[in-house]
Amino acid sequence: MAEVIVVTSGKGGVGKTTTSASLAMGLAKRGKKVAVIDFDVGLRNLDLIMGCERRVVYDFVNVIQGECTLKQALIKDKRIDTLFVLAASQTRDKDALTEEGVEKVLKELEHQGFDYIVCDSPAGIESGAVMALTFADEALVVTNPEVSSVRDSDRILGILQAKSRRAIEGREPVKEHLLITRYNPTRVEAGEMLSYKDIQEILRVPIIGVIPESEEVLQASNQGSPVIHQKDTDAAAAYHDVISRFLGEEQPLRFVDYVKPGLLKRLFGGK
Numbered sequence: 001m002a003e004v005i006v007v008t009s010g011k012g013g014v015g016k017t018t019t020s021a022s023l024a025m026g027l028a029k030r031g032k033k034v035a036v037i038d039f040d041v042g043l044r045n046l047d048l049i050m051g052c053e054r055r056v057v058y059d060f061v062n063v064i065q066g067e068c069t070l071k072q073a074l075i076k077d078k079r080i081d082t083l084f085v086l087a088a089s090q091t092r093d094k095d096a097l098t099e100e101g102v103e104k105v106l107k108e109l110e111h112q113g114f115d116y117i118v119c120d121s122p123a124g125i126e127s128g129a130v131m132a133l134t135f136a137d138e139a140l141v142v143t144n145p146e147v148s149s150v151r152d153s154d155r156i157l158g159i160l161q162a163k164s165r166r167a168i169e170g171r172e173p174v175k176e177h178l179l180i181t182r183y184n185p186t187r188v189e190a191g192e193m194l195s196y197k198d199i200q201e202i203l204r205v206p207i208i209g210v211i212p213e214s215e216e217v218l219q220a221s222n223q224g225s226p227v228i229h230q231k232d233t234d235a236a237a238a239y240h241d242v243i244s245r246f247l248g249e250e251q252p253l254r255f256v257d258y259v260k261p262g263l264l265k266r267l268f269g270g271k
Contacts, residue, residue, distance in 0.1 A: 002116065002117050003116050003138065004119065005023070005116060005137070005139070006136040006174075007118060007121060007142060008142070008160075009141060009142040009152065009156060010123065010155045011124075011149045011152040014182075016123065018227060019179060019181070019211075020118050022227055022228035023118055023239075023242070024083060024118045024226075025079075026242070027115070027116050028082045029080060029228075031082070032082065033082045034114065034116045035084045036085055036086070036118040037060060037119050038087050038088035038120050039088065039119055039120060039131060041089050041092055041096060042089070046087065047085060049221050049224065050075075050224065051078075052078075052087075056087045057072070057073075058073035059073060060088050060089060060105070062089070063086070064098065064101030070086075070108050073086055073087075075087070097128060097131045119132045120132070125159055133159065133163070133164055134165050136164055136174045139160055139176050141176060141203075142181055143178065143179070143180055144182050145188065145193040145198075145199060154202070157176065157205065176206070177205065178206065178208060179208055179210075181211040183196065183255065185256060185259070189258040196210050196256055209253075211242075212234045212235060212255040216235045237254070238255055
């Protein structure tokens with residue numbers, strides 16, 4: 001059985017697509033067969049972060065509407081043989097995604113032996129976002145450590161608990177994980193950001209990881225490479241920790257503690 005994972009949030013720009021790409025690649029690096037699907041019809045970005053934008057011939061909507069086969073639309077990653085990307089359409093309307101069509105694609109991926117299907121959701125609560133979470137078995141809710149982002153995440157959790165297929169059919173609920181991105185312990189210490197403990201207390205969802213605020217994330221995106229692929233960076237290490245926890249391995253939470261700067265740094269302008 002393929003496990004369907006939705007990466008979602010109520011707010012745009014929090015790092016959903018970055019997370020989807022790194023989650024998919026991290027699982028593939030562990031030997032899993034993984035497909036990652038862009039549900040953001042009209043505003044696709046996943047292909048850019050995965051570095052395969054020039055290889056997109058057919059997209060998710062083409063498959064749903066029978067204009068090509070799933071095999072024709074899936075793009076194999078050049079770095080890992082067990083990782084595949086299904087791009088969104090740039091020209092269609094979000095209504096082009098139908099529940100029946102999405103279910104058909106997910107079932108076909110399962111028949112092709114995929115272990116995980118990662119659904120990169122658009123932000124908000126419109127039809128594309130709801131479609132992405134409909135068939136979810138697990139959900140990574142991505143939030144930044146700011147009040148508006150946390151509030152919007154709370155709204156998404158409510159939708160997961162009400163509108164997912166599991167909820168509608170009265171089955172075991174979608175397993176929820178909280179991922180905090182752009183975390184800066186120095187700003188938390190200064191009272192400029194919510195702490196990870198504050199966020200967990202508000203949302204009451206287990207934390208699967210905390211990704212530090214880092215320029216490495218932007219650099220990786222611009223290079224067409226998931227940040228988890230960047231060696232010797234804190235952001236990549238944090239995403240590897242997320243993969244370990246997702247697969248049930250014990251892993252201490254890193255990059256969350258404030259480290260007081262030394263005397264020299266304070267003397268020369270450090271905080």
